[in-house]
Amino acid sequence: MTTTARISQSAFDGSRLRVILLLDLYEGAQQQFLDAYEHMRNQVASVPGHISDQLCQSIENPSQWLITSEWESAPPFLAWVNSEEHVETVRPMHNCVRDTRSMRYSILRETSPVQPLTPGSAKADTQVEARVGDGVARHALTFTVKPGSESKVAEILAGYKSPQAQVDDTTKLRRTSLFMHGNRVVRAVEVEGDLLAALRHVARQPEVRAVEEAINPYLEQDRDLSDPDSARVFFTRAALPAVHHVVSGRPEPAELRRHALYYPAKRGCGMELARLLAHQDEAAADDPNSPVYGSTVFQRDDIVVRLVDLTGELDTDPVASLGLNGPKKAAELERLLDGAAIGVEGSLETERNINRLLSHADMMPITDRSSTDA
Incomplete structure (x- = not known):
């Protein structure tokens, strides 16, 4: 099997996607759940990129259910699952489901008894490469605070006590990086092991609960963390999934700066902008002279955040830092970027506007914490 060691995560490999949703229902809620599922599947069937889905019930425990769905690729699924439409579509399920777990897999190989293997199909079967990961899962949350409260929120978020990093024998919170851009907060986490277990572990820690309560009055979107439905909706809307992670194959430099x-992005262009940056960072990973050692691209709707680990100062090579090396790449970004929203309008092929974009896009670091033995 062909492997690629540098790209451990990508939504842009072109493979079909299999989504598996495990559900644990409350006793006596089966009929309510079935009614909610009928509503949901009728909605999902019309979503572009959706191929099929199946509903399964455990033969051992009737409270355990499974929904599997197949998608043409990851981008249309991510666009839907991160939308307001999805939030409203799954809301009827909240009262009948005790716990859920979502897993997403690229389909790399497929065997069908009705399709004999031919040289052509064998060649097509090897087009999607397997990725070799580093045992780390990456995720981010983003939300906005009320204008005028930015400095107070930054003070609260910078000053909290770090939660216990070790979740269990196999899972550990490795790193938390927190940034702000205006009134937008982005919190990125790296987890060794089970991402969901780590997120739930962190949410239960008193240090984290205290800081979450402290910033509640400043949030633009109201939430009540004591109300499971309110908390679920907030964190669903705040999710900023990692859609691509790449790291250079060269030895890690001694001093990297994050x-x-x-x-x-312009409306409807978020996924395309994220794909552009992902491909640019793949090229940078192959360049031994690039200051960018590794990057993670996060995207939701028209929000794209690129987390980069690089050598030297950010402004030493603005083009490389922004991911714009190569002919016409600045023009491609200009076509997709909402320049007015970030305060940089006009051609990105001028040195002045490139420097302005780097200055305006650079998020303010609030805290960057690693576990002691990460």
């Missing part, structure tokens, strides 16, 4: 860059 930066976050904010790229607000």
